[in-house]
Amino acid sequence: MSVGSLPSVSEIDLLSKALYALSLSSSSSSSSSSSSSSSSPFIPMHVYHTLDSIPTSVHPMTQLVVTAAALQPTSRLARAYQEKSLKKQDLWKPALYDALSLIAKNAVMATRIFQRTFRSQGEKEKEKDLSPQPHLDWAANFAHMMGFESRREHQELFRLYLFLHADHEGGNVSAHSAHVVGSALADPFLAFTAGMAGLAGPLHGLANQECLNWLLETHRQLQGEAPTKSRLTQIAQDTLASGRVIPGYGHAVLRVTDPRS
Numbered sequence: 424m425s426v427g428s429l430p431s432v433s434e435i436d437l438l439s440k441a442l443y444a445l446s447l448s449s450s451s452s453s454s455s456s457s458s459s460s461s462s463s464p465f466i467p468m469h470v471y472h473t474l475d476s477i478p479t480s481v482h483p484m485t486q487l488v489v490t491a492a493a494l495q496p497t498s499r500l501a502r503a504y505q506e507k508s509l510k511k512q513d514l515w516k517p518a519l520y521d522a523l524s525l526i527a528k529n530a531v532m533a534t535r536i537f538q539r540t541f542r543s544q545g546e547k548e549k550e551k552d553l554s555p556q557p558h559l560d561w562a563a564n565f566a567h568m569m570g571f572e573s574r575r576e577h578q579e580l581f582r583l584y585l586f587l588h589a590d591h592e593g594g595n596v597s598a599h600s601a602h603v604v605g606s607a608l609a610d611p612f613l614a615f616t617a618g619m620a621g622l623a624g625p626l627h628g629l630a631n632q633e634c635l636n637w638l639l640e641t642h643r644q645l646q647g648e649a650p651t652k653s654r655l656t657q658i659a660q661d662t663l664a665s666g667r668v669i670p671g672y673g674h675a676v677l678r679v680t681d682p683r684s
Contacts, residue, residue, distance in 0.1 A: 484623035534568035633670035
């Protein structure tokens with residue numbers, strides 16, 4: 424399936440990864456799976472209190488790790504294992520519920536972290552209600568809770584962006600960390616927390632931030648000039664000559680157009 428056709432779900436096999444992919448789509452055929460990943464957005468108050476106790480100057484990824492860990496007491500898998508209420512071969516059921524619940528809850532908390540970290544109090548006061556909307560699919564809800572206007576272009580952009588990241592690799596640091604922790608029968612909340620701690624590393628997810636910082640620095644150096652090939656080449660060479668690297672370049676994902684490869 425090409426990148427351009429990703430929002431369509433007509434050719435996706437109904438495997439576990441595809442079921443999640445369907446929840447990103449606005450297609451009517453995916454409404455049931457989308458509602459599954461949006462049906463458990465209730466967040467216990469202690470999670471909000473935990474997040475609100477963290478200074479907004481703390482990196483958003485650290486806030487996300489703390490928040491994900493604070494959600495762990497809601498785990499049905501942990502409770503089922505502790506109470507010995509299910510046979511081992513049936514533990515996948517509460518684990519699946521936890522995973523879907525986490526997808527819904529994490530979207531709410533991630534967008535709340537964005538709001539408290541990057542938006543001024545005045546901006547937040549002007550905003551309309553940013554709580555989850557049951558009539559929106561998962562990706563559209565994410566765009567809504569980020570504070571973007573309810574324009575289809577924004578929803579489609581987030582849908583494509585989230586789809587690409589959801590289907591990106593399985594052996595990277597965050598995925599591997601989550602697999603390892605989950606293999607000990609730790610619940611999805613703990614496994615996700617471990618994965619996000621790995622994602623926060625500068626050689627993994629934080630590389631996105633480093634890349635953006637480099638682009639902003641490049642823009643500053645241009646001082647309003649049009650970016651020519653020779654000028655950009657010089658800036659790149661100066662970066663390398665100083666002993667630094669150009670963030671992102673050299674990553675295997677850049678060898679092809681489709682990052683899912």
